Amino acid sequence: MGHKIAVMGATGAVGREVLTTLSERGFDINDITVLASSRSTGTKVSYGEEGELTVQNLADFDFNGIDIVLSSPGGAVSAEYSPKAAAAGAVVIDNTSHFRMDPDVPLIVPEVNPEALAGYKKRNIIANPNCSTIQMVHVLKPLHELGLIKRVVVSTYQAVSGSGKDAMDELFNQTRGIFVNDPVKKECFTKQIAFNVIPHIDVFMEDGYTKEEWKMMVETKKILDPKIKVTATCVRVPVFIGHSEAVSIEFEKEVTVEQAREALKDTPGISVIDYRQDEGYVTPQEAQGEDPTFVSRIRVDPTVENGLSLWIVADNLRKGAALNAVQIAELLIKDHLS
Template sequence: MGYKIAVVGATGNVGREILNILAERNFPADEVVALASSRSVGREISMGEDDVLKVQDLATFDFSGTDIVLSSPGAKVSAEFAPRAAAAGAVVIDNTSHFRTDPDVPLVVPEVNPGAIAGYTKKGIIANPNCSTIQLVVALKPLHDLARIRRVVVATYQSVSGGGKDAMDELFNQTRGIYMNDPAHKHQNKFTKQIAFNVIPHIDIFMDDGATKEEWKMMVETKKILDPKIKLTATCVRVPVFVGHGEAVNVEFETPFDEDQAREALRAAPGVSVIDHRADEGYVTPVECAGEDAVYVSRLRADPTMDNALNMWVVSDNLRKGAALNTVQIAEVLAADYLGA
């Protein structure tokens, strides 16, 4: 016997990816329901190659009998419907930012802290971390186990798909407009400045200390998932790439580490692929990670300016491992270890 699954936000970038990954990984589902806002009701959406689902209205859906909800509708929507779904007996795995810092809601990356899933019983909700945090902690976990991390400095290079379909459209339209010599190419909806042929050091709102909320998220989420003692500072930058986030990461350890041991620890870690050749093309870029499940680590080298420090380059598909895949992986552990089909 399988599970009844509801996918909330099924028409969005992440929702569509969740549906495809459920099919790819043969998740044990007897029924999958696609939910979205009333304006999408009746729309047909694909799940893998063979199944087509008709979108139902989230506002009126009865979650009774639903086992797992995979949710990516936006924080305000999740705040309203997730408690309702949990009260009906479903376990909600939520992709939005709303529940991530709630102490009664586990924040989970299965390769890093799968045991935290047990905490779902407090509110019936599990939070999926921010996309940039997910790929970072997957790479940090084996290093933290090796030599204990003291401090992390990270600069992100985040693709526009992290801002949704409208952000992707804005990059496309601005790029086309520049080539067509169309003055309207500068029109901005999602970004504060032109994104085509540019980089923007600003993701989410500014906070009182000058950091953006995206940078704050990386700090607090890494502490919650991996270790509250880790100090982390980030600069998050939006770049004109459609899919795939890159991160330049500097890690300082509490104790001496061996560079070769660090490389081997990463090679042995679940979800990590080390592609690190000190030659042309011997590293992975966002274009090459798009559509892939792994977190790729390249450019591993000791930091000569600091004792016990390492530099590395980390890339991953932000729609897959950074969102949809991580959500489905949480559901797989939940189903196998806690619910029992």
């Protein structure tokens, strides 16, 4: 017995990755509907090795009879349509930021806090965390169980795909334009992104942090432990796909490099590639198209009493978005809908 699935925002980068992930994982589907705005109605999106699906207009769609909605249409659209889908009886797994800090909406990374999924019935909505938060808490969870994390300092190096297709096009066009001496056009980013890095993702807040940095701080507390202190600096880099993070962790008690490495190796979905030699680490280019969260460069942080530093890389469109959402759906079916 399959399930009736709807994918909101199916023409976007994450929506397309959701369809790819559903197909690759053999998700038990009886019927699948793809939804987007009216300007995309009637267009085709790929599903499976040879199949295509016709996009329907989200504004006109009746969600009655749909079991699960995988939603990635942008925050404002999701704010309007996710509650409508939930009211019609569907369980919505939402990839936007709109519902993440709602106390009645569970914020889930299946390898980290699957028990929190039980709270979905309050709103019939489950939130997918921020892409950078997902890969970080995936790694922090087994380490927190070893030594209780007190503080995390993270600097991110985030791919332009985190801002969508237009941002990817801007990086491509700026890079090409520089080689032929065309003027640089800035539309998605505040400064030139080609051959540059921009320490600014999302809007600035009154305390000087950006909203992207705030998301990492508050989402980590909600998912993992409210006692953990987190400070983040989020940077956009000229990479198409794959977020990287340099993370320093302070524990309440000593955690050795060997203990950390073994705990991470034993964690589902984590791949430890950590050799202290040339090429003995993972970069975004190698993580692209891959499911795992990769960990490299595990070492002692000598500036605090019980500290480790490490490097985390993941495909932000897969584990940072589509894969995590599909894993939530699989867990939902297994533990609550079967």
